[in-house]
Amino acid sequence: MAINQSTAAAVTGVQGPESVPVSLDVNGSTYVVELEPRVSLLDALRDHLDLTGTKKGCDQGTCGACTVWQDGRRVLACLTLAMTCEGHQISTIEGLAQEGELHPMQQAFIDHDAFQCGYCTPGQIMSAVALIREGNATTDADIAEHMSGNICRCQAYPNIHAAIRAVRDADDDGDGGR
Amino acid sequence: MSPVVGKPVNRVDGPDKVTGSGRYCGEVVLPGLAYGLIVGSSIANGRVVSIDTTAAEAAGGVLGIMTHQNTPKVANQPHLLPSLAGQPAPGESFFPMQDEVVHYWGQPVALVVAESQEQAAHAARLLDITYDVGVPIATIEDGRSQAYVPEMLFGGLLPARDERGDVEAALASAEVTVDATYHFAANHHNPLETGVTTAQWDGDRLTVWDSTMGVRASQLTVATLLGIPLSDVRVITHFVGGGFGSKAMVWPHVTLAAMAARHVRRPVRLALTRPQSFTSNGHREEQEQRITLGAGRDGRLTAIRHQKTSVTSPFDDWAEPATGVSTQIYGCDNYLGTHSLIKGNTMTPTFTRAPGESLGSFTLETGMDRLAYELDMDPVELRIMNHPPVDNHGNTWSSDGMADCLRKGASLFGWAYRDPRPGVRQEGNDLIGTGVAGAGYPVAFFMPVQHARARIFNDGSVVIQTSAQEFGIGVTTSMSQVGADGLGVDMGVLRFEAGDTDLPNSTSAVGSMGATMASSAVHNAATTLRNELIAHAVNDSHSPLHGLSPSSVRVAGGRMTSTLDPSISESYSDLLRRNRLLDLEALGSWTPPPFDTPHGLLTFGAQFAEVAVDKDLGLVRVRRMVGVFAPGRVLNPKLARSQLLGGMLWGLSQALLEGNQIDRATGRWALNNLGEYLVPVHADIPDIQVEFVEVEDDVVGPLGVKGVGEVGQVGAAAAIANAVFHATGRRMNELPMTAEVVMNGAG
Numbered sequence: 001m002a003i004n005q006s007t008a009a010a011v012t013g014v015q016g017p018e019s020v021p022v023s024l025d026v027n028g029s030t031y032v033v034e035l036e037p038r039v040s041l042l043d044a045l046r047d048h049l050d051l052t053g054t055k056k057g058c059d060q061g062t063c064g065a066c067t068v069w070q071d072g073r074r075v076l077a078c079l080t081l082a083m084t085c086e087g088h089q090i091s092t093i094e095g096l097a098q099e100g101e102l103h104p105m106q107q108a109f110i111d112h113d114a115f116q117c118g119y120c121t122p123g124q125i126m127s128a129v130a131l132i133r134e135g136n137a138t139t140d141a142d143i144a145e146h147m148s149g150n151i152c153r154c155q156a157y158p159n160i161h162a163a164i165r166a167v168r169d170a171d172d173d174g175d176g177g178r
Numbered sequence: 179m180s181p182v183v184g185k186p187v188n189r190v191d192g193p194d195k196v197t198g199s200g201r202y203c204g205e206v207v208l209p210g211l212a213y214g215l216i217v218g219s220s221i222a223n224g225r226v227v228s229i230d231t232t233a234a235e236a237a238g239g240v241l242g243i244m245t246h247q248n249t250p251k252v253a254n255q256p257h258l259l260p261s262l263a264g265q266p267a268p269g270e271s272f273f274p275m276q277d278e279v280v281h282y283w284g285q286p287v288a289l290v291v292a293e294s295q296e297q298a299a300h301a302a303r304l305l306d307i308t309y310d311v312g313v314p315i316a317t318i319e320d321g322r323s324q325a326y327v328p329e330m331l332f333g334g335l336l337p338a339r340d341e342r343g344d345v346e347a348a349l350a351s352a353e354v355t356v357d358a359t360y361h362f363a364a365n366h367h368n369p370l371e372t373g374v375t376t377a378q379w380d381g382d383r384l385t386v387w388d389s390t391m392g393v394r395a396s397q398l399t400v401a402t403l404l405g406i407p408l409s410d411v412r413v414i415t416h417f418v419g420g421g422f423g424s425k426a427m428v429w430p431h432v433t434l435a436a437m438a439a440r441h442v443r444r445p446v447r448l449a450l451t452r453p454q455s456f457t458s459n460g461h462r463e464e465q466e467q468r469i470t471l472g473a474g475r476d477g478r479l480t481a482i483r484h485q486k487t488s489v490t491s492p493f494d495d496w497a498e499p500a501t502g503v504s505t506q507i508y509g510c511d512n513y514l515g516t517h518s519l520i521k522g523n524t525m526t527p528t529f530t531r532a533p534g535e536s537l538g539s540f541t542l543e544t545g546m547d548r549l550a551y552e553l554d555m556d557p558v559e560l561r562i563m564n565h566p567p568v569d570n571h572g573n574t575w576s577s578d579g580m581a582d583c584l585r586k587g588a589s590l591f592g593w594a595y596r597d598p599r600p601g602v603r604q605e606g607n608d609l610i611g612t613g614v615a616g617a618g619y620p621v622a623f624f625m626p627v628q629h630a631r632a633r634i635f636n637d638g639s640v641v642i643q644t645s646a647q648e649f650g651i652g653v654t655t656s657m658s659q660v661g662a663d664g665l666g667v668d669m670g671v672l673r674f675e676a677g678d679t680d681l682p683n684s685t686s687a688v689g690s691m692g693a694t695m696a697s698s699a700v701h702n703a704a705t706t707l708r709n710e711l712i713a714h715a716v717n718d719s720h721s722p723l724h725g726l727s728p729s730s731v732r733v734a735g736g737r738m739t740s741t742l743d744p745s746i747s748e749s750y751s752d753l754l755r756r757n758r759l760l761d762l763e764a765l766g767s768w769t770p771p772p773f774d775t776p777h778g779l780l781t782f783g784a785q786f787a788e789v790a791v792d793k794d795l796g797l798v799r800v801r802r803m804v805g806v807f808a809p810g811r812v813l814n815p816k817l818a819r820s821q822l823l824g825g826m827l828w829g830l831s832q833a834l835l836e837g838n839q840i841d842r843a844t845g846r847w848a849l850n851n852l853g854e855y856l857v858p859v860h861a862d863i864p865d866i867q868v869e870f871v872e873v874e875d876d877v878v879g880p881l882g883v884k885g886v887g888e889v890g891q892v893g894a895a896a897a898i899a900n901a902v903f904h905a906t907g908r909r910m911n912e913l914p915m916t917a918e919v920v921m922n923g924a925g
Contacts, residue, residue, distance in 0.1 A: 039296060057371065116420075116821070117417075121196055
């Protein structure tokens with residue numbers, strides 16, 4: 001769908017360029033922060049909410065290290081303006097473990113040694129959990145294809161595949177392992 | 179408790195990494211933190227005529243702008259020296275923003291500091307910079323006529339020329355010869371975390387959180403450039419988001435961050451952007467290599483001539499040394515290896531994973547494959563028959579394993595069933611081929627004495643410390659294993675601390691020496707503390723162990739037990755408490771063997787690959803890889819396997835994907851992002867198997883550990899290229915083997 005810029009502004013109301021209060025719902029908590037319109041969701045998380053688990057690898061939408069969920073759907077936080085997330089639920093790696101217990105995918109990544117430096121890992125895990133939920137982890141070829149937006153320069157790929165297969169096979173309700 | 183060294187223990191820092199709670203160097207929270215951004219030159223050769231900062235200074239949130247006109251002069255410019263030597267280790271013998279001259283594209287010409295990243299980025303765009311532009315020399319083609327052979331490479335550590343016998347005469351009289359020339363595109367490391375430094379001054383004392391493979395190298399380099407005492411510079415790095423050589427040397431942005439923090443009197447974070455990471459921390463240089471082999475009809479090598487030409491910076495005679503393996507992995511009386519350099523408008527190239535030897539061995543090992551076909555010999559057997567029991571100086575290997583790696587790999591791979599004829603196996607539209615290559619990587623004892631500290635508290639808990647860095651190598655885990663076994667405690671009571679120059683010295687984890695260095699120092703610290711505790715006990719009249727010979731006391735699970743009567747024992751805790759000791763600690767040190775230690779020093783391996791080549795499109799898919807390696811004692815096979823596997827896939831990447839060119843007109847890198855500079859993604863990964871050959875080594879340290887960081891990559895690209903030849907009948911003379919290279923192979 002083509003969006004006319006002036007029409008979009010008329011619908012949403014013009015904000016900025018100075019900082020304005022923005023309400024962000026992250027991992028079930030609501031945060032109100034002063035943000036310029038040009039601030040990405042990634043920088044809002046890292047520099048304003050001190051949620052640094054979401055990583056900045058390229059800031060160009062090419063590496064996947066900043067993968068988070070918006071209303072359960074995978075998005076790249078570096079290509080998402082923070083302001084546009086008002087009214088949406090954002091989930092990050094910090095929200096995955098519940099009550100001190102690792103998510104099965106997090107545990108599988110440890111058990112299968114699915115990381116080395118760990119910098120791409122939060123993004124890989126957010127993609128991996130979503131992948132199963134999306135129904136895109138049925139075959140090895142599916143996993144390879146639908147994980148390919150997440151680069152691992154340490155090349156832990158075979159171990160990441162093993163971790164995803166293990167969680168998929170233990171996951172009887174298709175919710176990504178929980 | 180049985181020993182944990184050698185067990186496939188999960189990473190102890192796993193929870194920090196999978197929950198996102200581990201803090202990397204660009205994630206340190208400091209009050210008043212400001213954000214720096216480097217502005218790189220948009221010319222490759224010339225000078226800055228003017229920088230108008232008016233508009234940028236007026237932009238919101240700007241705290242300061244540094245250019246060559248107001249940047250402090252460095253106190254000293256240390257010369258490039260590999261960080262393994264344990265001295266100041268600038269990536270280039272040059273510091274930017276000292277004058278108006280521009281030597282390479284992207285050289286820092288200004289630095290903007292602002293309240294936020296967005297404000298810094300906006301202000302950087304408002305700088306009005308005018309240049310006087312000269313014609314760049316940036317490629318081999320540009321500078322071929324100026325090529326020279328320097329005396330020494332590598333900051334003077336290695337000769338550029340290595341010669342024995344009479345190679346020309348041997349080639350002239352050889353029954354069989356092969357001669358091949360290759361062109362290799364430049365590579366960029368691209369760790370997922372770009373270089374980032376956070377700097378904070380407290381009076382005259384500087385703390386730097388630097389994403390580095392060597393905190394000590396950062397400390398030494400920053401202190402020297404700024405002219406301040408080492409004791410006033412503390413470098414911390416708890417997690418590093420990958421290095422691959424890009425963080426092995428200390429690049430200008432690290433010291434610029436400290437200068438910026440002083441300039442604005444605030445803590446400053448300076449992160450390289452992804453595009454800047456292509457021009458800020460070195461690269462694997464564009465290079466040509468030529469191999470000429472002479473052999474008898476029986477397959478015995480009689481001559482090896484290995485020549486390399488590459489582009490370096492105006493400042494340094496840098497070439498990644500390409501002949502360290504070709505001079506010794508096969509026995510040959512007549513050898514010549516040379517490195518020729520061209521001074522060009524690039525920054526100084528640097529270590530990139532498996533530096534030198536990955537492409538050096540590509541040249542050698544594809545040459546060996548050509549020779550095998552010339553001789554109509556099996557390439558596995560040709561390698562085994564030429565692999566000598568001694569190195570090029572006649573010294574016995576500290577440990578070998580090469581032939582066993584080749585045999586074991588051949589067996590796992592199913593090599594015996596191979597039809598050696600090229601181009602005969604086809605499945606659908608795909609031509610199928612298999613290839614082999616040998617692998618070796620030097621063990622180099624450039625480093626100074628290594629230290630570690632072991633400390634036990636009277637509740638039985640233990641801290642082991644050395645200043646090593648965790649950038650994915652698993653040092654936190656493997657050193658917890660080494661410390662636990664050395665002291666005789668369970669891993670669960672032990673914490674390994676690293677990544678801080680306040681801790682005992684260990685040198686940059688580079689050149690595959692990290693595990694050797696850290697494990698040697700940690701082992702010595704832990705066993706020294708163990709021996710002190712035992713000595714305490716046997717001399718303590720209140721101890722049940724009193725009067726025993728120390729040699730008849732064994733330790734496990736934090737308990738000392740008589741080997742003569744297992745009912746006689748005491749815990750470390752009881753001993754310490756009874757003696758009113760809150761804790762006890764010991765420093766351990768390891769002095770490396772001399773650099774010219776009389777042993778052959780290589781880590782060996784063998785690589786096998788199977789490829790499918792689309793015969794119409796020239797697309798190569800690697801179907802499976804088998805790598806077998808002999809890295810001495812394996813501290814943790816789970817982690818070692820991961821690192822070797824990573825290296826092998828770096829080899830796949832080098833073979834098929836990675837390459838950058840400099841635009842000859844402007845001197846600018848053509849690619850500067852991960853969308854265009856290709857690295858492997860999930861969909862590129864073949865079936866891959868890593869196995870070990872056990873070898874004992876009592877030369878390389880008390881535990882006999884050789885590294886696994888680089889050798890996994892060595893030979894991998896050659897095995898793939900040899901497989902592509904087997905599939906297509908065409909030799910590949912360029913890397914990466916893009917579709918057009920595969921379709922136009924040299925034949």
